[in-house]
Amino acid sequence: MRKKALHQEMTYTDFKEGRFDKAILAVGSAENHGFHLPFGTDALVAQAIAQEVAQRVNGMLVLPPVTYGVSEHYGHFPFTLTLRPEILIEVLKDIFRSSIRQGIQRIIIVNGHDGNIAPIEIAARSVKVEYPQAFLASLDAWWVTAGELLPPGTFEVWGGLGHAGEGETSIVLHLFPELCRMENARGVVPDLPSELTIKWKFDELTPYGATGDPTRGTPEKGKKMFEVLVDWVVRFVQEMEKRNWRYGELLKI
């Protein structure tokens, strides 16, 4: 039986019975994902990972997901909605702060969207300084981590990368096949020098709202990605529990 772990579905009684001592937060976006993936892709995938992790460890509360993100650079493609970066930073800080004040000080963040990486970094580091006893850690870019964890050759084009590309399309085909319109999948691999991080606007890279090759996406690849990512986060949480959530050396200075 699946454990009751979703904050949104929980009563106070459920919460007390759950003996939660840590939380997981999915952060997504509300943006165009090519012609073939749903606007909610980033939040849906991050939330699916968060929910599955919570099933596999004890005492993990799944916070309500943040379903809007920083998508200004995707704004050319309908129907993208965005928060300004400073707003997402403040939203995240308030979520972290209120969770900590309610007594859950260990927070894992599962990010689903590139535009959120910097706001998550700023918000989590600021709150850590405000509440030094808190523990915050993030899976910043599952689309990169999945490629690193899976055997070489798993993906056919561009290491599976791309917004609504081979990897992201695969994971949505695995988790939410009914939401995909694969007959319309189109993408392009941009010619991006990688030595430095270019601050592109997405319409500079693609006319389709997608990069990479979504037509190579399969549910089989997506299942492997999902499983390896859930395992990765679960192992991290288990390792931190073993260490009693301590890390590093305290140097007397």
Ligand SMILES: [Zn+2]
């Ligand atoms: Zn996405």
